[in-house]
Amino acid sequence: MNVLFYIAAAVAVICTIMVITRLNAVHALLYLIVSLLSVALIFLLLGAPFAAALEVIIYAGAIMVLFVFVVMMLNPEFQSIRSRKQLLRPSMWLGPAMPAAILLGELVYVMTAGSGSPPVNVEVGPHALGRALFGPYVLGVELASILLMAGLVGAYHLARPEAHRTSEGDDQ
């Protein structure tokens, strides 16, 4: 059963190497999503199902969508028909699709081989996590909420167009 971990680790390392060597940002994003999915599978094998779910939802979902938004805003060439036809060629999507298929096979095997959950040694579920998070770590939760609020305000202020910003009058 340990071979599941090594396959997922190999997929993660290979996809991360592909991320930092791609020239096209969207290809790098696709490989990074596959790498994050394999890390989520490793979390599941390590007995952390809630962290695995958060990895898929927040990292591979929300943060990568932010990157996709910015790449699409900064690259006007995506609107041309030529590149849209290129995106449908198998050589464009087969690279990230094959490791994703490997991960899907592993997930199906893990879910069907046992009793529906991966046969891990010791599993720390969401219940124990919540008890600890809102017990001794409640101050950290408050600090994280303040950090997210600061990030929200900072992103809103920084992303506004130059003309609407009146607090920086001496800037240009």
Next chain:
Amino acid sequence: VITIPTSHALLLAGVLFLLGLMGVMVRRNIIFILLSLEIMLNASGLAFIVAGSVWGRPDGQIMFLFILAMAAAEVSVGLALVLQLYHRIHTLDADQANRMRG
């Protein structure tokens, strides 16, 4: 029963962290630098999860949650800065932004 060797899992986290560090050092595109930072944060979160699963305690996953919140705040502010930089110097090359008053 899966019993992943702790050293191998920590080695994977180290390899992923080093790959992210290489990306930050080598690439000059700001989008790729932010992506490599995400890889490094994710690798450190993996190390915390591994350490938490060794003792069977939820503390590692809690630290992963905090890393996740920090990564979300960091990437939103970072991408807003990328947009501002692109509007000012019309390129994503980080070396073009090394002058003040650029």
